[in-house]
Amino acid sequence: MITVIPTTVQMRGHCESLRQSGKRIAFVPTMGFLHEGHLSLMRIGRRMADVLVVSIFVNPTQFGPGEDFESYPRNMERDLELCRREGAELIFTPTAEELYSQGFETRVQLAQLPQHLCGLSRPVFFNGVATVVTKLFNIVRPHAAVFGEKDFQQLQVIRRMVRDLDFGIDIVAGPIVREADGLAMSSRNAYLTPEQRPSALSLSRSLTLARERIEDGLTDARELIQIVSDGIHSHPENRIDYVAVCHPETLEDIDTIDRTVLLALAVWVGKTRLIDNALLTP
Ligand code: PAF
Numbered sequence: 001m002i003t004v005i006p007t008t009v010q011m012r013g014h015c016e017s018l019r020q021s022g023k024r025i026a027f028v029p030t031m032g033f034l035h036e037g038h039l040s041l042m043r044i045g046r047r048m049a050d051v052l053v054v055s056i057f058v059n060p061t062q063f064g065p066g067e068d069f070e071s072y073p074r075n076m077e078r079d080l081e082l083c084r085r086e087g088a089e090l091i092f093t094p095t096a097e098e099l100y101s102q103g104f105e106t107r108v109q110l111a112q113l114p115q116h117l118c119g120l121s122r123p124v125f126f127n128g129v130a131t132v133v134t135k136l137f138n139i140v141r142p143h144a145a146v147f148g149e150k151d152f153q154q155l156q157v158i159r160r161m162v163r164d165l166d167f168g169i170d171i172v173a174g175p176i177v178r179e180a181d182g183l184a185m186s187s188r189n190a191y192l193t194p195e196q197r198p199s200a201l202s203l204s205r206s207l208t209l210a211r212e213r214i215e216d217g218l219t220d221a222r223e224l225i226q227i228v229s230d231g232i233h234s235h236p237e238n239r240i241d242y243v244a245v246c247h248p249e250t251l252e253d254i255d256t257i258d259r260t261v262l263l264a265l266a267v268w269v270g271k272t273r274l275i276d277n278a279l280l281t282p
Pocket of ligand 1: 029030031032057059062129132133151154
């Protein structure tokens with residue numbers, strides 16, 4: 001049975017009594033408009049705990065001015081049905097007013113990790129994510145929480161935050177789930193027109209090409225970035241935000257690929273900003 005809870009007090013109470021009765025809680029925080037990527041995280045959570053808790057909340061504090069907070073796709077009825085099918089028991093669906101009371105002024109901020117990749121063009125994003133995830137963790141107090149590797153930088157931010165602030169929560173990573181044609185699943189794929197699909201596919205294709213080039217012995221990160229950028233730019237509608245080869249934990253740029261690196265991309269396809277990444281080992 002699925003229970004939908006909109007208030008913090010009720011959610012905290014339900015989770016507390018689950019813990020009191022010895023249940024292990026896995027938590028999957030989401031912004032809704034669920035797709036197979038989210039469902040795969042729920043399955044991971046389900047396998048490792050007695051109770052699966054999901055939150056559905058489009059968090060305003062992680063959107064900058066002019067970003068897509070208002071238009072972010074939403075479909076609560078469908079999301080709840082998908083959660084039910086995946087065996088989630090508690091679904092937290094707060095409003096922004098519920099989570100951010102009047103006068104809210106506290107922020108959780110990391111010093112270094114947000115200074116790379118998405119943090120450069122989305123300066124408030126990780127601050128908003130770290131703050132809302134802290135709040136959600138404090139309300140649900142899960143034993144484990146599952147995050148997708150598609151948002152690789154977000155995953156590292158959460159891992160660092162959990163270590164730094166002693167949350168005592170296991171952070172589990174779920175692999176990227178792709179459409180049949182290779183496009184990494186994202187709620188924002190809903191913005192793409194059919195005509196934009198080939199441009200969007202250049203992200204995953206360029207990651208495959210990069211993997212091949214590294215397997216062939218390429219070690220120069222600058223050369224790899226050029227190859228990937230050329231592939232993406234071969235679609236005129238694409239505008240690169242970044243193509244980076246970096247250390248998978250610190251996210252600092254790497255010049256020579258002599259160990260496992262993260263190749264991370266953010267590309268505007270028309271008005272839609274897509275991200276994708278791969279861990280590449282020489
Ligand atoms: O990845 C997301 O959907 C969001 O950034 C998260 C972690 C639910 C925080 O709002």
